[in-house]
Amino acid sequence: MKNVLTPGLQVLKSTKLKKIRELPIKGSVLVKVGDLVNGKQDVCRADLPGDLRILRIPERMGIEVEEVLAGLKIKEGQSIQQGDVICEHSGLFGLLKTTYDSPNTGIVEFITKKTGNIGLRLPSKPLSLNAYVDGKVVSIVEEKSVEIEVSGSYIQGIFGVGGEKYGKLKVIAEANEKLSLDHLDNDIEGCILVGGKLPDFNFLLQAEKAGAIGLIAASITEIPLKTYLGYDLGLAVTGDEDIAISIIITEGFGDLNFSKRVYDLLKNLDGKMASINGATQVRAGAIRPEVLVSGDFSIESDVDSRKVTFESGLVVGQSIRIVRVPYFGERGEIVEMPNKKEVIDSGAKARILRAKLESGEVVTVPRVNVEIV
């Protein structure tokens, strides 16, 4: 696999990128091209059609379908209020009257003659979509979407949980510190906490109580994550979790330190407003969690590094990081890219590369076990 898609998580001090904010259905766009927006500002709005609720009336009233149809007090297309009588039935020669009242307000969408069931469309629900990022509106699709251009820093994590959040970055720990309650102060409400590794459940709980909305840490372990989420995570498909703090992990699971480049950049951004999203989907064309901070920083690169990675693959001289034992977390530079497969310690034959680590040691590693940095 010469053109192997080596994951190169993007760590860009300054870049330009575009975010599309799209409604799931037709609605209205609240901004115009050229507008400057901030992350909390609503940019689109729509009315989501209400759910269709099936009212199984024969089952509820304990009568036959024909009896339901004969006793219906409503018609298709009719608007009804909660409590309105939908069906009335007289039993025992008219001595016992029973009714079925509408459990909701809505519009009668259908009445099925075979089953006596009724489809009630509930009222629509308003949906607002915020900008998520600070930037400039560069294009709009009427009734549908807004494209916002952002200039600033962009960092991808390896794994995250929780959805979009917008708040102030607050560095609370050094790169290699184990996070503890001592790192939390009273001034973290609405903040995205940055630094350290291995938060435990108590840390997350206290941070949540103090109003933090995000955490960017080097690593985490199973138990605090499981306890905080309330369930065990078996698949790296995340983003919809109902949690107060979105968590972004930059390195992985276990006792791992921050990559210096990532931590240094985050530290430089301390105090700035950031947009983060823990959504992760580890598949081909993976979605990784992200941190986005808009601002006018010195331009370092304006290039989509993923595109470069995909097209060029690994080359001699490239800086890499190893992501598997026995060299997990080590950084180095590629010094050789042999064409032929070689036998590695596991006994398997694999495409390998040789890298000079920061310690000066030259090691052989499978090409798929490195990330471009």
Place this chain on the structure above:
Amino acid sequence: MITSKEDLTTVLVTDCGSTTTKALLFEKTKSGWRQTFRGEAPTTVEKPVADVTVGALNAFKEIEELSGRSILKDKDFKTPAQKKEGIDLYLSTSSAGGGLQMLVCGVVKHITTESAERAALGAGGIVLDAVSADDGREDFERVEKIRHLKPDIVLLCGGVDGGSTVHVIEMAETILAAAPRPRFGNTLQLPVIYAGNKNVAKEVEEILSEIAKVLMVENLRPTVDKENLGPAREAIHEFFLSHVMSHSPGYNKLLAWSPVPVMPTPAAVGDIMRTYAEKNNLNTLCVDIGGATTDVFSVFKNKVGEFIFNRTVSANLGMSYSIANVLIEAGVENISRWLPSDVKDSEVKDRLRNKMIRPSSIPQTKNDLWLEQSVCREALRLSLEHHKSLAVGLSGVTQQRGIASIFSQTSNRYELVDQMKLDMVIGSGGVLSHAPERLGAALMMIDGFSLMGLTEIAVDSIFMMPHLGVLSSVHPEAAEEIFLNDCMVRICHSIVPVYKEKATKKLNLARVFVNHKEVGIVIKNKIQRVDIPEGQVCEIRVEPLQKSVDLGNGQGEKISKTITVAEYGLILDGRNRPIRNTKNELQNEIYKELGLL
């Protein structure tokens, strides 16, 4: 392109998997049809590339580099094949983008819904959910669940012909209320296949036509004792091509490249496997353990001697994306028990979760390899349990059943898959096909499938079965030739007596004879290997040494069979089934005995 098999000399086949697109070159050589070159590249069906043909072209380039054959000119194939240029035919299978994702809905869980599941799975689908009127969920729960699924196709059935009508219509109403949106094609109507009670077909269509494109086919369960899965399966394939493939990123180009329809990968695997099993009269089990899912295929004789094909997908049991899910479902202690040395639970968990978030990485050390192989054993165990629960026979009536189905059966369910009667197991997927030691792959299958009796163990060398499945639709003889010569690697035969623990006091369980000469004794809780020259056709006989020992013919009964000896001869396994008391020390001994340490 050439489609007449007599004129074919060079065929290029891809399998566009969820992670990797694998291209194989098949050529007619002096020694017959052979698989000659292989190229692979990351699949590019998802963003940022979002065009499946980019990955395919990258894989072709690798084949060009390795073979020296120039295949492409300006992203078009050069045809027909010349000496070192061009190809005659291009074929493909696909499971990219998560494969064919289906929702099945029926009325009774163990009757119509289960039949619908078999139809969907046999056609190569992944069942996102199986909804039935008696599944224990409230109406709103079903609506909520369906609403959040994005199926490619919905298969709705229920009610035998002339039977239940109300529940079928109610199920249609539930789908209407949920109004799930198809995964691909924003403007596309949801494809729904209705294969239920014909008496309410009109009402079902009326209800669903607002949100779906409804295709009516024959009832897949026309009576309680009959299954008729063929029409539903054909409809699934039709929708797969017209509504799923054609709307997936880049597939329009891919479909135009080949004169033969693109097949769902599992359906292609099923085709080649069923052909082989029926031709050789073998009860066969095949597993493809991938990164996200594990597919299990079986071809087993039913009670009236017909071969019945079944396939199941364990959607979240896999070796990379889903590896942490195997950890959750199996439990860390079940994974750790297969390791030859003790590793801390926390380390096992962290390593597996790191594999989950970096799914392309591979083990570099032996210890890391053994951990993944331990996970594999548990994934195999769990997926076989799942398969056995769905691969059932409906006893009594002789009927017809195609690769995905076409059969009818009576309603008394019984498990078709019986490890004691299993003749052959074939493993594929990276962890098995690319295991550094073939015996390591065999041991994973012996342990994970809890093999019993006498079973031949093989692996698909480079997961070629999908390619051969689609090739067999054009040139079955070439496909079979390559299957035997290049695809299937026969590793060994395992001999596993099963015994009553308390009644079996002595250590020696059974004597093994090859051509009437004793070659070994199966000893309680020991594994040994008996070396016999590969390729030798011989008669193997195993005689129990204690009355309580069963080798497949009943307690105390001997077994005999003619076999062709595989590369690593015989494995005599004296561990009783199910394997419960495995500890690291015992695993260490086994690894040593088999030369895996």
